[in-house]
Amino acid sequence: MGLKRNVSLSTALGYKGQGPYLTFILHRIGGSALFVFFTVYILSLVGVQSMHTLMSNWLFQAFFLVFGLFHAINGLRITILDIFPKLIEHFRIAISIEWVAYVLVAGFALFVVLRTAFGG
Amino acid sequence: MAARTLSIKKRGLNFETFMWAFTRFTVIAMYGLIIVGVLGGLRLSMITGVNFGDIMYWAFFPNMVSNPLGQVWMNIIARLMVIAFVLVVCGHGVHGVLEIWDDYVTSEKARRWARNIVISYAIVASIIAIYVILSA
Numbered sequence A: 001m002g003l004k005r006n007v008s009l010s011t012a013l014g015y016k017g018q019g020p021y022l023t024f025i026l027h028r029i030g031g032s033a034l035f036v037f038f039t040v041y042i043l044s045l046v047g048v049q050s051m052h053t054l055m056s057n058w059l060f061q062a063f064f065l066v067f068g069l070f071h072a073i074n075g076l077r078i079t080i081l082d083i084f085p086k087l088i089e090h091f092r093i094a095i096s097i098e099w100v101a102y103v104l105v106a107g108f109a110l111f112v113v114l115r116t117a118f119g120g
Numbered sequence B: 001m002a003a004r005t006l007s008i009k010k011r012g013l014n015f016e017t018f019m020w021a022f023t024r025f026t027v028i029a030m031y032g033l034i035i036v037g038v039l040g041g042l043r044l045s046m047i048t049g050v051n052f053g054d055i056m057y058w059a060f061f062p063n064m065v066s067n068p069l070g071q072v073w074m075n076i077i078a079r080l081m082v083i084a085f086v087l088v089v090c091g092h093g094v095h096g097v098l099e100i101w102d103d104y105v106t107s108e109k110a111r112r113w114a115r116n117i118v119i120s121y122a123i124v125a126s127i128i129a130i131y132v133i134l135s136a
Helices: A009-013 A019-046 A049-056 A058-083 A085-118 B015-048 B052-060 B072-104 B108-135
Strands: none
Touching (some): A019 A058, A019 A085, A019 B108, A049 A058, A058 B015, B015 B052, B052 B072, B072 B108
């Protein structure tokens, strides 16, 4: 794959893959976010106080929950389709189910984080 | 879209197939560890009367808070679970990060360097995590 691509992100998101392509891109963003989260976790374990403070920040938690949960749920869908290849015929339905599950789980996680952050 | 019917034998065991299998196995291990970890945490919470959240927090940050679990076997199991999870996450993450990197960087040299740096980072991070979790 070349380094110079004449395709903008918006065009790429409108690529023929559309929904599946969106999950592909979000899976990568989520994976990269979790890599950063893992680094912050290790630094926090080492005793870097600023990293521990960062992990306690509600915005940080909300960001990583939104992307991390998508990565986990989308990964589960990919794994299931890999283990049971006959289900690939129904991958669009699987993606729809995945979105419903994601919205419910991420919505609940965000609600808990925001409620804890702002009280009430 | 037709379902794939190509067997592992026909695909051949090259690097890509191995890493594909490795990534799938590590992710299945992660889901398994999450389920066992949550159920185990709930069970320990029931036995000891300690808040489930406090147990999970201590398990992942043993150097930040005091140990809420009384018995030795609980400590050992909890620590081993977290170490296993960290190792599996590292293995899974190495392949994921390199796959993304390889998609955007075409130079052989840059790819080789990235591979060395990411694998070294994963090894060092794992050792640090294991040391802190065991020694705290």
